[in-house]
Amino acid sequence: TPALATVQRIVAAHAQQPGALLPILHAVQAELGHVPPDTVQAIADGLNLSRAEVHGVITFYPHFRQAPTGRHVVELCRAESCQAMGSERLAEHARKKLGCDFHATSANGAYTLEPVYCLGLCAQSPAMLIDGVPYARLTPKRFDKILGYVTE
Ligand code: FES
Known part of the structure; x- marks a missing residue:
């Protein structure tokens, strides 16, 4: 698969460096948007690790995704x-509005909801990012409004 070829290229580029696993996972996610479960074996093979070891690291860090995101990523500060x-x-409002929980994607594939822990916008709390763009002083009403124009 094209994803597998990408992963193999990244693994080959990093395999010789010590502690290569995290840089590899970051590079894979940066290119593919997530770390596809069917490429874990190739990462493990390249580093002489077990599949379980690689899987353990992927699931330990909330940053790594195992499935593609929706078209928009909503990161709400908690x-x-x-x-x-x-x-x-x-957060309660966002869950209802998007119809999915944190670390999940809405059924129509439009939104992925993720928690973040401080965006440096505390003076204008509560805050969130949508597709990396910050929005602050949120209320449920403002949340809906922003969602409307961000994604129209
Ligand atoms: Fe939310 Fe700092 S605690 S931006």
Whole structure:
């Protein structure tokens, strides 16, 4: 598969360096958007690791995805300052609105919802990123409005 060829190229480029697994996983996700489960064996083989070891690292770090994202990625801050300003209520609203939980993608493939822990926008909590663009001082109403124009 093309994904497998990409992974094999990345593994070959990094295999000689010590501690290559994390750089490889980052590079794979940067190119493919996720780490496809059917490429884990190739990564393991390239580094003389077991499939279980590689899988363990992928699942340990919430950053790594095993499935493609939706067309838009909504990253909602759940750290302290945002919590104090109502991010839990906002999270509840976002789950309902998008119809999926955190670390999941809406049924129509439009949105992936992810938690983040502080975006450095605490003075304007609560905050989120949509496709990497920051939005702050959120309320459920503003969330809907932003979603509407970001994705129209
Ligand atoms: Fe949410 Fe800092 S805690 S931006």
